[in-house]
Amino acid sequence: xxxxxxxxxxxxxxxxxxxxxxxxxxxxxxxxxxxxxxxxxxxxxxxxxxxxxxxxxxxxxxxxxxxxxxxxxxxxxxxxxxxxxxxxxxxxxxxxxxxxxxxxxxxxxxxxxxxxxxxxxxxxxxxxxxxxxxxxxxxxxxxxxxxxxxxxxxxxxxxxxxxxxxxxxxxxxxxxxxxxxxxxxxxxxxxxxxxxxxxxxxxxxxxxxxxxxxxxxxxxxxxxxxxxxxxxxxxxxxxxxxxxxxxxxxxxxxxxxxxxxxxxxxxxxxxxxxxxxxxxxxxxxxxxxxxxxxx
Amino acid sequence: xxxxxxxxxxxxxxxxxxxxxxxxxxxxxxxxxxxxxxxxxxxxxxxxxxxxxxxxxxxxxxxxxxxxxxxxxxxxxxxxxxxxxxxxxxxxxxxxxxxxxxxxxxxxxxxxxxxxxxxxxxxxxxxxxxxxxxxxxxxxxxxxxxxxxxxxxxxxxxxxxxxxxxxxxxxxxxxxxxxxxxxxxxxxxxxxxxxxxxxxxxxxxxxxxxxxxxxxxxxxxxxxxxxxxxxxxxxxxxxxxxxxxxxxxxxxxx
Numbered sequence: 001x002x003x004x005x006x007x008x009x010x011x012x013x014x015x016x017x018x019x020x021x022x023x024x025x026x027x028x029x030x031x032x033x034x035x036x037x038x039x040x041x042x043x044x045x046x047x048x049x050x051x052x053x054x055x056x057x058x059x060x061x062x063x064x065x066x067x068x069x070x071x072x073x074x075x076x077x078x079x080x081x082x083x084x085x086x087x088x089x090x091x092x093x094x095x096x097x098x099x100x101x102x103x104x105x106x107x108x109x110x111x112x113x114x115x116x117x118x119x120x121x122x123x124x125x126x127x128x129x130x131x132x133x134x135x136x137x138x139x140x141x142x143x144x145x146x147x148x149x150x151x152x153x154x155x156x157x158x159x160x161x162x163x164x165x166x167x168x169x170x171x172x173x174x175x176x177x178x179x180x181x182x183x184x185x186x187x188x189x190x191x192x193x194x195x196x197x198x199x200x201x202x203x204x205x206x207x208x209x210x211x212x213x214x215x216x217x218x219x220x221x222x223x224x225x226x227x228x229x230x231x232x233x234x235x236x237x238x239x240x241x242x243x244x245x246x247x248x249x250x251x252x253x254x255x256x257x258x259x260x261x262x263x264x265x266x267x268x269x270x271x272x273x274x275x276x277x278x279x280x281x282x283x284x285x286x287x288x289x290x291x292x293x294x295x
Numbered sequence: 296x297x298x299x300x301x302x303x304x305x306x307x308x309x310x311x312x313x314x315x316x317x318x319x320x321x322x323x324x325x326x327x328x329x330x331x332x333x334x335x336x337x338x339x340x341x342x343x344x345x346x347x348x349x350x351x352x353x354x355x356x357x358x359x360x361x362x363x364x365x366x367x368x369x370x371x372x373x374x375x376x377x378x379x380x381x382x383x384x385x386x387x388x389x390x391x392x393x394x395x396x397x398x399x400x401x402x403x404x405x406x407x408x409x410x411x412x413x414x415x416x417x418x419x420x421x422x423x424x425x426x427x428x429x430x431x432x433x434x435x436x437x438x439x440x441x442x443x444x445x446x447x448x449x450x451x452x453x454x455x456x457x458x459x460x461x462x463x464x465x466x467x468x469x470x471x472x473x474x475x476x477x478x479x480x481x482x483x484x485x486x487x488x489x490x491x492x493x494x495x496x497x498x499x500x501x502x503x504x505x506x507x508x509x510x511x512x513x514x515x516x517x518x519x520x521x522x523x524x525x526x527x528x529x530x531x532x533x534x535x536x537x538x539x540x541x542x543x544x545x546x547x548x549x
Binding site for chain 2: 180182183185186187188189190191193196200201204205207
Protein backbone atom coordinates (compact mmCIF):
# COMPACT_ATOMS: atom_id res chain seq x y z
CA UNK A 1 0.00 0.00 0.00
CA UNK A 2 1.10 3.49 -0.79
CA UNK A 3 -0.18 5.73 1.96
CA UNK A 4 1.00 8.95 0.41
CA UNK A 5 -1.28 8.52 -2.62
CA UNK A 6 -4.36 8.07 -0.50
CA UNK A 7 -6.05 11.49 -0.32
CA UNK A 8 -9.52 11.91 1.07
CA UNK A 9 -11.90 14.18 -0.81
CA UNK A 10 -11.98 17.53 0.89
CA UNK A 11 -14.60 17.89 3.59
CA UNK A 12 -14.96 21.55 2.71
CA UNK A 13 -17.16 20.83 -0.32
CA UNK A 14 -19.46 18.75 1.81
CA UNK A 15 -19.94 21.72 4.14
CA UNK A 16 -20.33 24.19 1.29
CA UNK A 17 -23.05 22.03 -0.21
CA UNK A 18 -24.83 21.63 3.09
CA UNK A 19 -24.91 25.38 3.80
CA UNK A 20 -26.00 26.09 0.23
CA UNK A 21 -28.90 23.67 0.54
CA UNK A 22 -29.83 25.02 3.96
CA UNK A 23 -29.66 28.59 2.63
CA UNK A 24 -31.94 27.77 -0.28
CA UNK A 25 -34.49 26.30 2.08
CA UNK A 26 -34.29 29.39 4.24
CA UNK A 27 -34.84 31.70 1.27
CA UNK A 28 -38.23 30.09 0.61
CA UNK A 29 -39.38 30.85 4.13
CA UNK A 30 -37.93 34.37 4.01
CA UNK A 31 -39.79 35.07 0.76
CA UNK A 32 -43.12 34.08 2.26
CA UNK A 33 -42.54 36.09 5.42
CA UNK A 34 -41.32 39.09 3.40
CA UNK A 35 -44.37 39.13 1.14
CA UNK A 36 -46.65 38.80 4.14
CA UNK A 37 -44.92 41.76 5.84
CA UNK A 38 -45.07 43.85 2.67
CA UNK A 39 -48.78 43.14 2.28
CA UNK A 40 -49.46 44.08 5.88
CA UNK A 41 -47.47 47.34 5.70
CA UNK A 42 -49.03 48.40 2.42
CA UNK A 43 -52.56 47.62 3.54
CA UNK A 44 -52.17 49.06 7.04
CA UNK A 45 -54.12 52.31 6.33
CA UNK A 46 -57.09 50.22 5.15
CA UNK A 47 -56.88 47.77 8.06
CA UNK A 48 -56.78 50.70 10.52
CA UNK A 49 -59.62 52.56 8.80
CA UNK A 50 -62.13 49.74 8.26
CA UNK A 51 -61.17 47.14 10.86
CA UNK A 52 -62.56 43.65 10.75
CA UNK A 53 -65.92 44.67 9.30
CA UNK A 54 -64.08 45.04 5.98
CA UNK A 55 -64.37 41.27 5.61
CA UNK A 56 -68.16 41.07 5.76
CA UNK A 57 -69.13 44.46 4.40
CA UNK A 58 -70.63 44.42 0.91
CA UNK A 59 -70.21 48.12 0.08
CA UNK A 60 -67.88 48.96 -2.75
CA UNK A 61 -67.89 52.64 -3.67
CA UNK A 62 -64.43 54.09 -4.33
CA UNK A 63 -65.84 57.64 -4.75
CA UNK A 64 -67.42 57.56 -1.30
CA UNK A 65 -64.43 55.66 0.06
CA UNK A 66 -66.69 52.84 1.24
CA UNK A 67 -65.09 49.47 0.89
CA UNK A 68 -66.07 45.88 1.78
CA UNK A 69 -64.44 42.68 0.61
CA UNK A 70 -67.32 40.23 0.89
CA UNK A 71 -68.44 40.29 -2.78
CA UNK A 72 -64.91 39.36 -3.83
CA UNK A 73 -64.39 36.72 -1.17
CA UNK A 74 -67.68 35.17 -2.21
CA UNK A 75 -66.72 35.53 -5.88
CA UNK A 76 -63.40 33.81 -5.34
CA UNK A 77 -64.77 30.93 -3.26
CA UNK A 78 -67.79 30.48 -5.49
CA UNK A 79 -65.87 30.36 -8.77
CA UNK A 80 -63.11 28.16 -7.33
CA UNK A 81 -65.38 25.57 -5.74
CA UNK A 82 -67.71 25.56 -8.71
CA UNK A 83 -64.69 24.97 -10.94
CA UNK A 84 -63.59 22.18 -8.65
CA UNK A 85 -67.01 20.54 -8.73
CA UNK A 86 -67.02 20.69 -12.51
CA UNK A 87 -63.42 19.54 -12.96
CA UNK A 88 -63.20 16.75 -10.36
CA UNK A 89 -65.34 14.09 -12.11
CA UNK A 90 -63.46 14.64 -15.36
CA UNK A 91 -60.11 14.62 -13.59
CA UNK A 92 -60.97 11.38 -11.80
CA UNK A 93 -62.33 9.64 -14.88
CA UNK A 94 -59.40 10.81 -16.99
CA UNK A 95 -56.89 9.76 -14.35
CA UNK A 96 -58.41 6.28 -14.10
CA UNK A 97 -58.30 5.99 -17.87
CA UNK A 98 -54.73 7.22 -18.26
CA UNK A 99 -53.36 5.60 -15.13
CA UNK A 100 -55.01 2.20 -15.24
CA UNK A 101 -57.10 1.42 -18.29
CA UNK A 102 -55.45 2.86 -21.38
CA UNK A 103 -52.60 0.98 -23.02
CA UNK A 104 -49.29 2.86 -22.99
CA UNK A 105 -49.53 3.68 -26.68
CA UNK A 106 -52.66 5.72 -26.06
CA UNK A 107 -51.94 7.00 -22.55
CA UNK A 108 -48.59 8.57 -23.36
CA UNK A 109 -49.62 10.88 -26.21
CA UNK A 110 -52.74 11.97 -24.32
CA UNK A 111 -50.71 12.70 -21.20
CA UNK A 112 -48.29 14.72 -23.30
CA UNK A 113 -51.07 16.83 -24.81
CA UNK A 114 -52.57 17.31 -21.38
CA UNK A 115 -49.32 18.65 -20.04
CA UNK A 116 -49.20 21.08 -22.97
CA UNK A 117 -52.66 22.21 -21.92
CA UNK A 118 -51.26 23.13 -18.51
CA UNK A 119 -48.66 25.33 -20.18
CA UNK A 120 -51.04 27.51 -22.19
CA UNK A 121 -50.93 31.12 -20.93
CA UNK A 122 -53.97 32.16 -18.97
CA UNK A 123 -54.74 35.11 -21.26
CA UNK A 124 -55.26 32.70 -24.13
CA UNK A 125 -57.82 30.75 -22.14
CA UNK A 126 -59.50 34.10 -21.47
CA UNK A 127 -59.62 35.00 -25.16
CA UNK A 128 -60.89 31.58 -26.11
CA UNK A 129 -63.60 31.82 -23.48
CA UNK A 130 -64.66 35.28 -24.69
CA UNK A 131 -65.04 34.15 -28.29
CA UNK A 132 -66.23 30.60 -27.79
CA UNK A 133 -67.77 30.04 -24.35
CA UNK A 134 -69.49 33.36 -23.83
CA UNK A 135 -71.84 33.08 -26.86
CA UNK A 136 -72.74 29.51 -25.95
CA UNK A 137 -73.50 30.43 -22.36
CA UNK A 138 -75.46 33.48 -23.47
CA UNK A 139 -77.64 31.26 -25.65
CA UNK A 140 -78.09 28.85 -22.76
CA UNK A 141 -79.01 31.68 -20.37
CA UNK A 142 -81.65 32.94 -22.81
CA UNK A 143 -83.13 29.46 -22.96
CA UNK A 144 -83.45 29.09 -19.21
CA UNK A 145 -84.53 32.68 -18.65
CA UNK A 146 -81.48 33.92 -16.79
CA UNK A 147 -80.09 37.38 -17.62
CA UNK A 148 -78.15 36.75 -20.85
CA UNK A 149 -74.81 38.34 -19.97
CA UNK A 150 -72.72 35.48 -21.29
CA UNK A 151 -70.08 36.71 -18.88
CA UNK A 152 -70.24 36.09 -15.16
CA UNK A 153 -69.54 33.75 -12.27
CA UNK A 154 -70.52 30.59 -14.12
CA UNK A 155 -68.45 31.39 -17.21
CA UNK A 156 -65.44 32.13 -15.04
CA UNK A 157 -65.94 28.83 -13.19
CA UNK A 158 -66.08 26.94 -16.45
CA UNK A 159 -62.84 28.50 -17.70
CA UNK A 160 -61.23 27.79 -14.35
CA UNK A 161 -62.42 24.19 -14.46
CA UNK A 162 -60.76 23.72 -17.84
CA UNK A 163 -57.58 25.40 -16.64
CA UNK A 164 -57.17 23.34 -13.47
CA UNK A 165 -58.18 20.03 -15.01
CA UNK A 166 -54.66 19.11 -16.20
CA UNK A 167 -53.22 19.70 -12.72
CA UNK A 168 -55.76 17.61 -10.84
CA UNK A 169 -55.71 14.95 -13.53
CA UNK A 170 -51.97 14.48 -13.79
CA UNK A 171 -51.43 14.19 -10.03
CA UNK A 172 -54.32 11.74 -9.74
CA UNK A 173 -53.02 9.73 -12.66
CA UNK A 174 -49.57 9.48 -11.07
CA UNK A 175 -50.87 8.17 -7.75
CA UNK A 176 -53.21 5.73 -9.48
CA UNK A 177 -50.21 4.40 -11.38
CA UNK A 178 -48.39 3.95 -8.06
CA UNK A 179 -50.87 1.38 -6.79
CA UNK A 180 -48.81 -1.82 -6.44
CA UNK A 181 -49.54 -4.57 -8.92
CA UNK A 182 -49.78 -7.23 -6.22
CA UNK A 183 -52.75 -5.45 -4.64
CA UNK A 184 -54.55 -5.37 -7.96
CA UNK A 185 -53.78 -9.04 -8.53
CA UNK A 186 -55.05 -9.86 -5.05
CA UNK A 187 -58.36 -8.25 -6.00
CA UNK A 188 -58.51 -9.95 -9.39
CA UNK A 189 -57.61 -13.21 -7.67
CA UNK A 190 -60.73 -12.86 -5.51
CA UNK A 191 -62.85 -12.57 -8.61
CA UNK A 192 -63.18 -8.79 -8.69
CA UNK A 193 -63.78 -7.18 -12.07
CA UNK A 194 -61.67 -4.35 -13.35
CA UNK A 195 -64.14 -1.76 -12.16
CA UNK A 196 -64.50 -3.42 -8.75
CA UNK A 197 -60.73 -3.45 -8.41
CA UNK A 198 -60.53 0.23 -9.33
CA UNK A 199 -63.30 1.20 -6.92
CA UNK A 200 -62.38 -1.09 -4.04
CA UNK A 201 -58.58 -1.15 -4.15
CA UNK A 202 -56.98 1.41 -6.45
CA UNK A 203 -59.06 4.47 -5.55
CA UNK A 204 -58.85 3.94 -1.77
CA UNK A 205 -55.10 3.46 -2.17
CA UNK A 206 -54.78 6.64 -4.23
CA UNK A 207 -57.29 8.70 -2.26
CA UNK A 208 -54.93 11.00 -0.40
CA UNK A 209 -52.90 11.66 -3.54
CA UNK A 210 -56.02 12.43 -5.53
CA UNK A 211 -57.12 14.92 -2.86
CA UNK A 212 -53.66 16.46 -2.95
CA UNK A 213 -54.02 17.00 -6.70
CA UNK A 214 -57.44 18.57 -6.28
CA UNK A 215 -56.08 20.94 -3.64
CA UNK A 216 -53.20 21.88 -5.89
CA UNK A 217 -55.80 22.68 -8.51
CA UNK A 218 -57.90 24.62 -5.99
CA UNK A 219 -54.87 26.69 -5.03
CA UNK A 220 -54.44 27.60 -8.64
CA UNK A 221 -58.11 28.40 -9.09
CA UNK A 222 -58.17 30.69 -6.05
CA UNK A 223 -55.39 32.85 -7.39
CA UNK A 224 -56.06 32.66 -11.13
CA UNK A 225 -56.35 36.22 -12.39
CA UNK A 226 -56.15 36.95 -16.10
CA UNK A 227 -58.66 34.54 -17.62
CA UNK A 228 -61.14 35.17 -14.81
CA UNK A 229 -60.82 38.95 -15.10
CA UNK A 230 -61.65 38.71 -18.80
CA UNK A 231 -64.91 36.79 -18.42
CA UNK A 232 -66.32 37.44 -14.95
CA UNK A 233 -67.95 40.75 -15.85
CA UNK A 234 -66.27 43.08 -13.34
CA UNK A 235 -69.17 43.82 -11.04
CA UNK A 236 -68.60 44.72 -7.41
CA UNK A 237 -71.99 43.80 -6.02
CA UNK A 238 -72.55 40.62 -4.08
CA UNK A 239 -73.58 37.92 -6.59
CA UNK A 240 -76.95 36.36 -5.85
CA UNK A 241 -76.74 33.52 -8.37
CA UNK A 242 -74.12 31.79 -10.48
CA UNK A 243 -75.44 33.62 -13.58
CA UNK A 244 -74.60 37.04 -12.08
CA UNK A 245 -71.65 39.15 -13.01
CA UNK A 246 -69.04 39.35 -10.32
CA UNK A 247 -65.44 39.81 -9.36
CA UNK A 248 -62.97 37.61 -7.58
CA UNK A 249 -60.34 38.92 -5.17
CA UNK A 250 -57.73 38.53 -7.87
CA UNK A 251 -59.82 40.08 -10.63
CA UNK A 252 -60.80 43.18 -8.64
CA UNK A 253 -57.15 43.85 -7.92
CA UNK A 254 -56.30 43.42 -11.60
CA UNK A 255 -59.22 45.62 -12.68
CA UNK A 256 -58.71 48.52 -10.30
CA UNK A 257 -55.05 48.51 -9.41
CA UNK A 258 -54.07 50.88 -12.24
CA UNK A 259 -56.34 53.74 -11.16
CA UNK A 260 -56.17 53.20 -7.43
CA UNK A 261 -54.52 55.70 -5.12
CA UNK A 262 -54.27 56.28 -1.40
CA UNK A 263 -56.83 54.40 0.62
CA UNK A 264 -58.24 52.63 -2.43
CA UNK A 265 -54.80 51.17 -3.14
CA UNK A 266 -54.40 50.05 0.48
CA UNK A 267 -57.80 48.39 0.28
CA UNK A 268 -56.77 46.42 -2.80
CA UNK A 269 -53.59 45.30 -1.06
CA UNK A 270 -55.67 44.19 1.91
CA UNK A 271 -57.76 42.06 -0.45
CA UNK A 272 -54.49 40.55 -1.63
CA UNK A 273 -53.59 39.85 1.98
CA UNK A 274 -56.93 38.12 2.55
CA UNK A 275 -56.43 36.03 -0.58
CA UNK A 276 -53.02 35.01 0.75
CA UNK A 277 -54.58 33.95 4.06
CA UNK A 278 -57.44 32.05 2.41
CA UNK A 279 -55.00 30.14 0.21
CA UNK A 280 -52.91 29.18 3.23
CA UNK A 281 -55.99 28.02 5.16
CA UNK A 282 -57.25 25.90 2.25
CA UNK A 283 -53.84 24.28 1.92
CA UNK A 284 -53.64 23.57 5.63
CA UNK A 285 -57.05 21.91 5.69
CA UNK A 286 -56.05 19.76 2.74
CA UNK A 287 -52.71 18.87 4.34
CA UNK A 288 -54.49 17.68 7.48
CA UNK A 289 -56.89 15.60 5.40
CA UNK A 290 -54.03 14.01 3.47
CA UNK A 291 -52.16 13.09 6.64
CA UNK A 292 -55.32 11.60 8.17
CA UNK A 293 -56.11 9.43 5.16
CA UNK A 294 -52.58 8.34 4.33
CA UNK A 295 -52.19 4.60 3.78
CA UNK B 296 -49.26 -41.60 -14.30
CA UNK B 297 -53.02 -41.52 -13.98
CA UNK B 298 -55.04 -39.77 -11.32
CA UNK B 299 -58.58 -40.79 -10.45
CA UNK B 300 -61.13 -37.97 -10.62
CA UNK B 301 -58.67 -35.10 -10.95
CA UNK B 302 -59.86 -31.63 -10.00
CA UNK B 303 -57.64 -30.00 -12.61
CA UNK B 304 -56.61 -31.46 -15.92
CA UNK B 305 -54.56 -29.67 -18.58
CA UNK B 306 -54.35 -30.82 -22.16
CA UNK B 307 -51.44 -29.69 -24.30
CA UNK B 308 -51.33 -26.40 -22.39
CA UNK B 309 -48.95 -23.78 -23.79
CA UNK B 310 -48.55 -20.34 -22.26
CA UNK B 311 -46.87 -17.41 -23.94
CA UNK B 312 -45.59 -13.93 -23.21
CA UNK B 313 -45.77 -12.36 -26.66
CA UNK B 314 -43.57 -14.61 -28.81
CA UNK B 315 -41.93 -16.31 -25.86
CA UNK B 316 -43.29 -19.73 -25.03
CA UNK B 317 -43.08 -20.11 -21.24
CA UNK B 318 -45.09 -23.32 -20.88
CA UNK B 319 -44.62 -26.04 -23.46
CA UNK B 320 -47.32 -28.61 -24.14
CA UNK B 321 -48.09 -29.54 -20.56
CA UNK B 322 -50.61 -32.33 -20.03
CA UNK B 323 -51.20 -33.19 -16.42
CA UNK B 324 -53.88 -34.07 -13.84
CA UNK B 325 -54.04 -32.72 -10.33
CA UNK B 326 -55.69 -34.79 -7.59
CA UNK B 327 -58.47 -33.41 -5.41
CA UNK B 328 -57.97 -32.60 -1.71
CA UNK B 329 -54.25 -33.19 -1.88
CA UNK B 330 -51.26 -30.90 -1.81
CA UNK B 331 -49.41 -30.76 -5.10
CA UNK B 332 -46.05 -29.00 -5.29
CA UNK B 333 -44.71 -27.37 -8.44
CA UNK B 334 -40.94 -27.38 -8.36
CA UNK B 335 -38.15 -26.39 -10.65
CA UNK B 336 -35.33 -23.91 -11.13
CA UNK B 337 -35.99 -20.17 -11.60
CA UNK B 338 -37.57 -19.39 -14.94
CA UNK B 339 -38.88 -22.91 -15.46
CA UNK B 340 -42.46 -21.69 -15.77
CA UNK B 341 -43.87 -23.02 -12.50
CA UNK B 342 -45.36 -19.69 -11.49
CA UNK B 343 -46.67 -19.12 -15.01
CA UNK B 344 -48.57 -22.38 -15.06
CA UNK B 345 -49.97 -21.67 -11.60
CA UNK B 346 -51.24 -18.32 -12.85
CA UNK B 347 -52.86 -20.08 -15.80
CA UNK B 348 -54.97 -22.15 -13.45
CA UNK B 349 -56.99 -19.15 -12.22
CA UNK B 350 -56.50 -17.12 -15.38
CA UNK B 351 -54.31 -14.47 -13.80
CA UNK B 352 -51.79 -15.15 -16.55
CA UNK B 353 -53.84 -13.24 -19.09
CA UNK B 354 -53.65 -10.02 -17.03
CA UNK B 355 -50.00 -9.61 -18.01
CA UNK B 356 -49.95 -7.50 -21.20
CA UNK B 357 -49.11 -9.70 -24.18
CA UNK B 358 -49.76 -12.97 -22.36
CA UNK B 359 -51.89 -15.70 -23.95
CA UNK B 360 -52.36 -19.47 -23.99
CA UNK B 361 -53.34 -22.41 -26.12
CA UNK B 362 -54.59 -25.84 -25.14
CA UNK B 363 -57.18 -26.71 -22.55
CA UNK B 364 -57.50 -26.51 -18.77
CA UNK B 365 -60.36 -28.44 -17.21
CA UNK B 366 -61.64 -27.67 -13.74
CA UNK B 367 -63.57 -30.88 -13.20
CA UNK B 368 -65.29 -31.05 -16.59
CA UNK B 369 -65.37 -27.40 -17.56
CA UNK B 370 -62.72 -25.80 -19.74
CA UNK B 371 -61.80 -22.73 -17.70
CA UNK B 372 -60.41 -20.98 -20.74
CA UNK B 373 -64.00 -20.81 -21.96
CA UNK B 374 -65.50 -19.82 -18.63
CA UNK B 375 -65.95 -16.31 -17.27
CA UNK B 376 -62.59 -15.57 -15.60
CA UNK B 377 -64.42 -14.01 -12.64
CA UNK B 378 -66.13 -17.32 -11.95
CA UNK B 379 -62.86 -19.24 -12.31
CA UNK B 380 -61.16 -16.99 -9.76
CA UNK B 381 -64.03 -17.44 -7.29
CA UNK B 382 -63.46 -21.19 -7.41
CA UNK B 383 -59.68 -21.05 -7.55
CA UNK B 384 -58.19 -18.76 -4.89
CA UNK B 385 -54.66 -17.46 -4.81
CA UNK B 386 -52.03 -16.63 -2.21
CA UNK B 387 -49.10 -14.62 -3.47
CA UNK B 388 -45.38 -14.63 -2.87
CA UNK B 389 -45.39 -11.34 -0.98
CA UNK B 390 -48.11 -10.92 1.64
CA UNK B 391 -50.50 -8.40 0.10
CA UNK B 392 -53.34 -7.50 2.46
CA UNK B 393 -55.25 -4.42 1.29
CA UNK B 394 -53.59 -1.55 3.17
CA UNK B 395 -56.72 0.60 3.25
CA UNK B 396 -58.84 -2.07 4.89
CA UNK B 397 -59.14 -3.43 8.43
CA UNK B 398 -58.34 -7.07 9.20
CA UNK B 399 -62.07 -7.80 9.23
CA UNK B 400 -62.63 -6.15 5.87
CA UNK B 401 -59.59 -7.86 4.40
CA UNK B 402 -60.98 -11.28 5.25
CA UNK B 403 -64.32 -10.32 3.72
CA UNK B 404 -62.77 -8.55 0.72
CA UNK B 405 -63.97 -11.29 -1.61
CA UNK B 406 -67.51 -10.22 -0.75
CA UNK B 407 -67.05 -6.49 -0.23
CA UNK B 408 -65.17 -5.81 -3.45
CA UNK B 409 -67.84 -7.60 -5.43
CA UNK B 410 -70.58 -5.68 -3.67
CA UNK B 411 -72.09 -8.81 -2.10
CA UNK B 412 -74.06 -7.76 0.95
CA UNK B 413 -73.86 -9.99 4.02
CA UNK B 414 -75.87 -9.83 7.21
CA UNK B 415 -73.78 -8.81 10.20
CA UNK B 416 -74.00 -12.25 11.88
CA UNK B 417 -73.16 -14.02 8.64
CA UNK B 418 -70.21 -11.73 7.95
CA UNK B 419 -68.95 -12.26 11.50
CA UNK B 420 -69.28 -16.01 11.13
CA UNK B 421 -67.48 -16.15 7.76
CA UNK B 422 -64.72 -13.93 9.11
CA UNK B 423 -64.19 -16.01 12.23
CA UNK B 424 -64.32 -19.28 10.32
CA UNK B 425 -61.79 -18.14 7.73
CA UNK B 426 -59.45 -16.76 10.37
CA UNK B 427 -59.69 -19.98 12.37
CA UNK B 428 -58.94 -22.03 9.26
CA UNK B 429 -55.93 -19.84 8.67
CA UNK B 430 -54.83 -20.27 12.30
CA UNK B 431 -54.91 -16.55 12.88
CA UNK B 432 -58.09 -16.09 14.91
CA UNK B 433 -56.54 -16.19 18.36
CA UNK B 434 -53.94 -13.60 17.45
CA UNK B 435 -56.28 -11.06 15.89
CA UNK B 436 -59.72 -11.58 17.43
CA UNK B 437 -59.36 -8.46 19.57
CA UNK B 438 -57.97 -6.22 16.84
CA UNK B 439 -60.27 -7.12 13.96
CA UNK B 440 -60.98 -3.49 13.26
CA UNK B 441 -57.41 -2.36 12.97
CA UNK B 442 -55.57 -2.22 9.69
CA UNK B 443 -54.01 -5.45 8.46
CA UNK B 444 -50.73 -3.78 7.64
CA UNK B 445 -49.80 -3.58 11.34
CA UNK B 446 -49.39 -7.35 11.50
CA UNK B 447 -46.09 -9.20 11.11
CA UNK B 448 -45.18 -10.70 7.74
CA UNK B 449 -46.26 -14.21 8.72
CA UNK B 450 -49.54 -12.95 10.17
CA UNK B 451 -50.16 -10.92 7.03
CA UNK B 452 -49.64 -14.01 4.90
CA UNK B 453 -52.08 -15.99 7.03
CA UNK B 454 -54.50 -13.09 6.70
CA UNK B 455 -54.17 -13.43 2.92
CA UNK B 456 -54.86 -17.15 3.23
CA UNK B 457 -57.96 -16.38 5.32
CA UNK B 458 -59.04 -13.87 2.68
CA UNK B 459 -58.72 -16.52 -0.02
CA UNK B 460 -60.50 -19.17 2.08
CA UNK B 461 -63.39 -16.89 3.03
CA UNK B 462 -65.03 -17.29 -0.38
CA UNK B 463 -64.87 -21.12 -0.08
CA UNK B 464 -62.72 -21.87 -3.11
CA UNK B 465 -62.30 -25.43 -4.37
CA UNK B 466 -58.62 -24.93 -5.03
CA UNK B 467 -56.04 -22.74 -3.33
CA UNK B 468 -53.03 -21.74 -5.42
CA UNK B 469 -49.96 -20.67 -3.45
CA UNK B 470 -47.09 -18.98 -5.21
CA UNK B 471 -44.01 -19.42 -3.00
CA UNK B 472 -46.06 -18.35 0.02
CA UNK B 473 -43.18 -18.53 2.49
CA UNK B 474 -40.30 -17.08 0.49
CA UNK B 475 -40.70 -13.67 2.17
CA UNK B 476 -41.08 -15.10 5.69
CA UNK B 477 -38.78 -16.06 8.55
CA UNK B 478 -38.34 -19.75 9.56
CA UNK B 479 -40.90 -19.65 12.37
CA UNK B 480 -43.59 -18.08 10.21
CA UNK B 481 -42.68 -20.51 7.44
CA UNK B 482 -43.25 -23.46 9.75
CA UNK B 483 -46.66 -22.10 10.78
CA UNK B 484 -47.73 -21.78 7.14
CA UNK B 485 -46.47 -25.27 6.36
CA UNK B 486 -48.48 -26.76 9.24
CA UNK B 487 -51.46 -24.81 8.03
CA UNK B 488 -51.13 -26.25 4.52
CA UNK B 489 -51.12 -29.77 5.89
CA UNK B 490 -54.21 -29.00 8.02
CA UNK B 491 -56.06 -27.45 5.12
CA UNK B 492 -55.79 -30.25 2.63
CA UNK B 493 -58.84 -32.02 4.01
CA UNK B 494 -60.99 -29.09 3.02
CA UNK B 495 -59.38 -27.69 -0.10
CA UNK B 496 -57.11 -28.77 -2.91
CA UNK B 497 -53.77 -26.97 -2.65
CA UNK B 498 -51.23 -26.34 -5.36
CA UNK B 499 -48.04 -24.76 -4.09
CA UNK B 500 -45.12 -23.41 -6.05
CA UNK B 501 -41.94 -23.71 -4.08
CA UNK B 502 -38.25 -23.21 -4.49
CA UNK B 503 -37.58 -25.04 -1.32
CA UNK B 504 -37.27 -28.82 -1.78
CA UNK B 505 -37.42 -29.81 1.87
CA UNK B 506 -40.64 -27.80 2.05
CA UNK B 507 -42.11 -29.68 -0.90
CA UNK B 508 -41.11 -32.87 0.88
CA UNK B 509 -42.78 -31.80 4.11
CA UNK B 510 -46.10 -30.56 2.80
CA UNK B 511 -46.90 -32.15 -0.54
CA UNK B 512 -48.48 -35.44 -1.55
CA UNK B 513 -47.68 -35.04 -5.23
CA UNK B 514 -44.92 -33.17 -6.99
CA UNK B 515 -44.45 -31.84 -10.48
CA UNK B 516 -40.98 -30.98 -11.71
CA UNK B 517 -40.74 -28.34 -14.45
CA UNK B 518 -37.70 -27.50 -16.47
CA UNK B 519 -37.52 -24.86 -19.24
CA UNK B 520 -41.29 -24.77 -19.54
CA UNK B 521 -41.73 -28.51 -19.82
CA UNK B 522 -43.26 -30.86 -17.32
CA UNK B 523 -40.42 -33.28 -16.75
CA UNK B 524 -41.92 -35.51 -14.12
CA UNK B 525 -45.07 -35.84 -12.06
CA UNK B 526 -45.83 -38.30 -9.28
CA UNK B 527 -46.23 -38.93 -5.58
CA UNK B 528 -43.70 -36.78 -3.75
CA UNK B 529 -42.22 -39.65 -1.73
CA UNK B 530 -41.63 -41.63 -4.87
CA UNK B 531 -40.12 -38.75 -6.82
CA UNK B 532 -37.78 -37.77 -3.99
CA UNK B 533 -36.48 -41.29 -3.43
CA UNK B 534 -36.56 -42.60 -6.93
CA UNK B 535 -36.71 -39.92 -9.65
CA UNK B 536 -37.27 -41.31 -13.11
CA UNK B 537 -35.76 -38.52 -15.14
CA UNK B 538 -32.05 -37.66 -14.85
CA UNK B 539 -32.92 -33.93 -14.84
CA UNK B 540 -35.15 -34.39 -11.78
CA UNK B 541 -32.41 -36.28 -10.04
CA UNK B 542 -29.85 -33.59 -10.82
CA UNK B 543 -32.19 -30.92 -9.46
CA UNK B 544 -33.04 -32.87 -6.32
CA UNK B 545 -29.40 -33.53 -5.57
CA UNK B 546 -28.60 -29.85 -5.97
CA UNK B 547 -26.55 -30.05 -9.16
CA UNK B 548 -28.43 -26.96 -10.40
CA UNK B 549 -31.08 -24.69 -8.96
